[in-house]
Amino acid sequence: MLLKLLLLVCLAALSNAGLISPVYNAPYAYGGWNPYSSYPAQPAIASQHSNILRSPFNLGQVSTYTKSIDTPFSSVRKADVRVSNPGVAIAPAYTRFASPLVSHVGVAAPVAKVATTAGLLGVAYSAAPTVSHMTYTNGLGLAYGCFVVVDFRRARNMSDSGDSDVAWTYYKDRPEWNDVTPVPENEGPNLVVVIAHSEKFVDVYDYFRAVLQKNEKSERALHLTKDAVELNPANYTVWQYRRDLLKALGSDLRSELDYVELVIKNSPKNYQVWHHRRVLVEWLQDPTQELELTGDALMQDPKNYHAWQHRQWAIKTFGLYEKEMDFVDNLITDDVRNNSAWNQRYFVVNNHLGWSDLNVQREICYTLEKIKFIKNNESAWNYLKGVLIHDKRGLSGNAVVTSFCEELYKNKCRSPYLLAFIIDICDEAIKKGETNCLHNANRAVELCQALATKYDKIRSKYWNYMCEKFKKAQQQEESNKDKVENMDE
Ligand SMILES: *[C@@H]1O[C@H](CO)[C@@H](O)[C@H](O)[C@H]1NC(C)=O
Ligand SMILES: *[C@@H]1O[C@H](CO)[C@@H](O)[C@H](O)[C@H]1NC(C)=O
Ligand SMILES: *[C@@H]1O[C@H](CO)[C@@H](O)[C@H](O)[C@H]1NC(C)=O
Ligand SMILES: *[C@@H]1O[C@H](CO)[C@@H](O)[C@H](O)[C@H]1NC(C)=O
Numbered sequence: 001m002l003l004k005l006l007l008l009v010c011l012a013a014l015s016n017a018g019l020i021s022p023v024y025n026a027p028y029a030y031g032g033w034n035p036y037s038s039y040p041a042q043p044a045i046a047s048q049h050s051n052i053l054r055s056p057f058n059l060g061q062v063s064t065y066t067k068s069i070d071t072p073f074s075s076v077r078k079a080d081v082r083v084s085n086p087g088v089a090i091a092p093a094y095t096r097f098a099s100p101l102v103s104h105v106g107v108a109a110p111v112a113k114v115a116t117t118a119g120l121l122g123v124a125y126s127a128a129p130t131v132s133h134m135t136y137t138n139g140l141g142l143a144y145g146c147f148v149v150v151d152f153r154r155a156r157n158m159s160d161s162g163d164s165d166v167a168w169t170y171y172k173d174r175p176e177w178n179d180v181t182p183v184p185e186n187e188g189p190n191l192v193v194v195i196a197h198s199e200k201f202v203d204v205y206d207y208f209r210a211v212l213q214k215n216e217k218s219e220r221a222l223h224l225t226k227d228a229v230e231l232n233p234a235n236y237t238v239w240q241y242r243r244d245l246l247k248a249l250g251s252d253l254r255s256e257l258d259y260v261e262l263v264i265k266n267s268p269k270n271y272q273v274w275h276h277r278r279v280l281v282e283w284l285q286d287p288t289q290e291l292e293l294t295g296d297a298l299m300q301d302p303k304n305y306h307a308w309q310h311r312q313w314a315i316k317t318f319g320l321y322e323k324e325m326d327f328v329d330n331l332i333t334d335d336v337r338n339n340s341a342w343n344q345r346y347f348v349v350n351n352h353l354g355w356s357d358l359n360v361q362r363e364i365c366y367t368l369e370k371i372k373f374i375k376n377n378e379s380a381w382n383y384l385k386g387v388l389i390h391d392k393r394g395l396s397g398n399a400v401v402t403s404f405c406e407e408l409y410k411n412k413c414r415s416p417y418l419l420a421f422i423i424d425i426c427d428e429a430i431k432k433g434e435t436n437c438l439h440n441a442n443r444a445v446e447l448c449q450a451l452a453t454k455y456d457k458i459r460s461k462y463w464n465y466m467c468e469k470f471k472k473a474q475q476q477e478e479s480n481k482d483k484v485e486n487m488d489e
Contacts, residue, residue, distance in 0.1 A: 168200065171207040176220065182206035183213055201231050212241055217248040226259075233267045239276050253284050261293060268297050274306045278313060290314035291323060302340050312347055321352035336370050339379040346386050355390035361400075363387045368404050375408065381417040385424070395421075396428040396439055406438060416456035419447050423466070430473050441474040 171177050184206055197205075208228045211221045225242040228235065246256060257280050263273050281287055294311035297304050315324050325348055331341035353359050367384045374380065388395050396402065402425060408418055426444040429435045445467055452463035 170200070170203045171224070172203055177207065180207060180210045180214075183209035185209070198231075204228050204231055208238065208241075212237070217245055219249065221245055222249060222251065229263060233263055233270050234272055236272055239272050243276070243279060253280055256280055257284070257289070261289075264293070264297065268300065268304055269306060271306055274310050278310060281314065282317075287314045287318040287320060290318075291320060291327070295327070298340075302338070308340070308344075312344075315348070316351055319352070321348055324348050325353075332370065336374045337377045337379055339382075342379045342383045346383060349387075355387075357392075360387060360391050364391075364398070364400060368400070371404075375413055375415040375418060378417055381421060385421070394428055394432075396425045396432070396434065402439070414450075414455050416451055419451055419455060423447050423451075426470075430470075430477075435477065441470050441477050444470040445474055 171180075172182060182203075185202075204224070204227045208224055211224060222242065222245045225238050225245065228238045229242070232238070245251070246253065257277075260273060260277050260280060264270075264277060267273050277293075281290060290310065291314065294307045294314070297307035298311075301307075315321060324344070328341055328345045328348060331338055332345065335341070349355065349359060349363060364384070364387055367380055367387065370380045371384070384401070385395075388398065388401065391398055405418060405422055405425070408415075409422065422439070423444050426435075426439045426441065426447075429439040430441055430444070435441070448463045448467035448470060452460040452467065456463060
């Protein structure tokens, strides 16, 4: 019952939110789809947690699991709700079935295969170019994501819906391709789970495999790879073959650059698309658009690892450092807490400007200026430590830094990062045997206790541990003092 409820909520949200905007040219317009209407292939609905429920005669399949779904291209670790089709998709063979046509909602890389547990024999459901995925919360505060296969209808004429894919013709129906025999995917004999790809997907990849097998180097093959990429931008083989073709055909690489930019905008988190971009930039030896491209991608998502990688690669390979320092400075000025920006600053200094004494001092001053305004964020403090690694005088030897910290402390600043930093200074002084009235084991013990009991309780275990360490150093200091005094006598 609960299951049903969830499903309905799921579907309701689907239709209410108007989430079915077809990205990827999904040949489908939503209309008033209703799971209980009389479509030829009416989907059954499944919610996955860790159970399988079957409708009578095993026509519909309800499988539930909160387990993860890993594919070569993505990992999903949310509960999902699946729609499998009792009439069509459950059938044990799959290839030429009606294609589940689905919308994508913000899915970068299509899930191409669904790894399932044993015991799901006979279940087929859509692989991913055909699946939409979304996460939302219901009124009860339950959050879940769901995969919903929206429609199993064959990609037929959708002109009434105004869809852009009206003109799609299968490769098998194209006269200019009738000299090619499609090569079906070899799934192996013991396939437990049958995956239903969309008919378009199957058609395109059957022809792609044929072309690959023949090693055909032609314009039509180049065009075919475009369709294959659109259906699955994560397929390395397709991209590699496309590059082979570009080379063999002497194609215009600048328009290819524009093309891959579009693909990146649709799939910014896909490794293969960035790799393709990189190879093109290498071939052209022209990095002039890379900072802007990655800047845009990072605007969308500051944590996009591939975009950072690509940016750093371009900067390093082509020496684009000057502009980068300005870029980073603006980012830090906008948001001092932006850890990515600080990391990028380190990258530029480390790889380009170098850690001369002058640069070290300049970076220290820059960082202290920032810390003055935001004392309670780790990012700048971490950078400061990173810079001081390159200061020959160490943490404890730089008077600018130590007096800055003591000034803050005197002015009642108790940021855990400040206290931790002073502890580090003490630690270094102890190790060097250069303790003084401000930086010694007593001070470190005191600060550890303050952190553990008041300013950083979350990590009290760690601070208590450090405290014990410093107590030993304290005893050592005491006994050294005694020795000195004894000698004096
Ligand atoms: C598709 O639409 C065209 C023109 O709108 C029409 O001539 C054709 O018969 C339709 N095909 C199918 C399969 O419905
Ligand atoms: C890409 O497509 C080819 C042709 O279908 C297939 O053999 C290969 O396994 C696919 N690669 C990936 C990573 O999906
Ligand atoms: C952090 O920096 C990135 C670029 O590195 C930028 O796109 C993003 O907007 C910044 N984050 C915040 C929260 O300002
Ligand atoms: C402080 O910086 C970290 C990065 O170290 C960031 O993830 C975090 O959100 C920031 N905290 C605050 C309170 O701004």
